[in-house]
Amino acid sequence: MPFSPPIWFDTLDSTNTVLKQMVVDNSQLPSGTVLATHYQTNGRGRLSRQWQSASGENLTFSALLRTNIDSIALPSLPLVIGVGLVNALETYNMHAQLKWPNDVLVDHKKIAGVLVELLPSPDGKMANCIIGIGFNINMSLDSANIINQPTTSLLIELNQTYAVQLVLDNLLIHLDKAITLWEEKGFAAIKPNWLKHAVSLNTQVTINNTINDTTTGIHRGIGPSGEIILEALDGTITTHFCGDLSL
Numbered sequence: 110m111p112f113s114p115p116i117w118f119d120t121l122d123s124t125n126t127v128l129k130q131m132v133v134d135n136s137q138l139p140s141g142t143v144l145a146t147h148y149q150t151n152g153r154g155r156l157s158r159q160w161q162s163a164s165g166e167n168l169t170f171s172a173l174l175r176t177n178i179d180s181i182a183l184p185s186l187p188l189v190i191g192v193g194l195v196n197a198l199e200t201y202n203m204h205a206q207l208k209w210p211n212d213v214l215v216d217h218k219k220i221a222g223v224l225v226e227l228l229p230s231p232d233g234k235m236a237n238c239i240i241g242i243g244f245n246i247n248m249s250l251d252s253a254n255i256i257n258q259p260t261t262s263l264l265i266e267l268n269q270t271y272a273v274q275l276v277l278d279n280l281l282i283h284l285d286k287a288i289t290l291w292e293e294k295g296f297a298a299i300k301p302n303w304l305k306h307a308v309s310l311n312t313q314v315t316i317n318n319t320i321n322d323t324t325t326g327i328h329r330g331i332g333p334s335g336e337i338i339l340e341a342l343d344g345t346i347t348t349h350f351c352g353d354l355s356l
């Protein structure tokens with residue numbers, strides 16, 4: 110799934126919101142379209158949270174993927190993106206972990222987050238996926254410390270600044286490889302790599318779902334659609350397609 114050269118903006122509301130509107134306005138907008146911005150005035154995270162990123166410091170972008178993969182596989186897309194991001198980080202000699210469903214961590218601090226949103230497709234065949242990624246590049250320690258969860262960046266970890274546009278070009282190469290493998294061979298071809306980097310495998314976690322139910326158990330694996338598998342103390346197995354995981 111090749112990406113087009115990114116279209117860069119100084120400021121946008123949210124690259125996900127703007128790209129979504131572009132798809133609604135133009136049903137022919139090509140798959141692989143990428144919007145990136147140096148600053149978002151209304152950056153959004155998962156579960157209606159905000160995504161904070163100071164102007165010019167970090168990478169915030171969204172890509173359109175139109176795919177005819179079986180809809181049963183779609184919930185695994187955020188995990189596929191996580192694998193692409195971890196592979197890209199390896200090229201900076203950084204060994205990242207993945208926290209289900211789609212946080213990328215370095216030493217338990219978040220360096221990147223993924224917000225995948227699906228749009229109904231007019232023909233009912235292709236799924237339109239908006240893949241939004243926030244990736245901390247030149248975020249200073251001071252900026253990281255005001256975020257309400259442990260946060261890091263390439264600068265904090267490697268003590269070096271990076272050209273944000275070049276990092277995006279590198280990420281797109283690795284995202285392309287992961288998405289192409291997923292489309293050609295299915296999530297089963299990506300899952301071993303995801304599990305290899307899983308921060309919580311075989312440890313106790315709690316999933317808080319969108320209606321505020323919590324389930325605690327040992328993280329035993331990932332199902333065929335990207336759902337997390339937990340084993341409770343009494344041996345009961347449950348699977349979860351969405352929610353917030355605490356370690």
Ligand code: BTN
Nearest residue numbers: 123125152153154155222241243
């Ligand atoms: C999360 O970790 O909760 C997901 C964060 C996703 C943030 C990115 S930044 C680019 C794109 N536009 C948005 O408004 N959100 C995503």
